[in-house]
Amino acid sequence: MLTLTFLHNDGVKDTGHRIENIVALELLRRKYYQEPRLEIRYWMDSKGEVDFVVLTGFEVKELIQVSYSIDDIETKQREVGALLRASRLLKCNNLTVVTWDYEGTEVYKGKRVRFVPLWKWLLG
Template identity: 45%
Template structure:
């Protein structure tokens, strides 16, 4: 049986400043991505947003499903260079891709634009600003 746990996101990223101290840019980036994904699901009601966590607590921030099929796995991280990409996050993405049968793997970064191969899987790293401006035409 599939289990899709829930995460909580703020509808206004400014509200998070009231409850948190210090800079948590990565968490704010994840919140922005969620809000944009939610907006995009309004354009295609077949899309659903989940996240993935396995028994070893490896987690992927967003699992995008269109009907019963997983179409994209998205990890969000505050990275500016390939060296700043967390191996643990890439491992989680690859493992989820094997389990869920999805090869469309994306890491949304602060400003890194690259393509990496990790454990034989192609992962596209794209800056948040570029991902937000990406045309919607049938894609997440």
């Protein structure tokens, strides 16, 4: 169940969870107001998970990870590693990491990963 942690303060201090909820709400808004066929799922294996798998019908359109910061190399490896594994299995090359403020494009194992700040992704 989606917990809207940014709407209340029950001691949760994890900004990453708040950003993830904002992304979830925006994806739902896009589904209901722009693309009714949009499906929003998540993906998980024994090594990690992808926060959002965006589908239209049976076609995976985009894989989205959300992380407040990817400054820590372990965090970056975890987020990108999960995207790459899911990309291979789900046959999707549109890979996005939504961050608080980092923007750029990097190539890992021949796959392009786009890093986009939350504010810019919301405008997108």
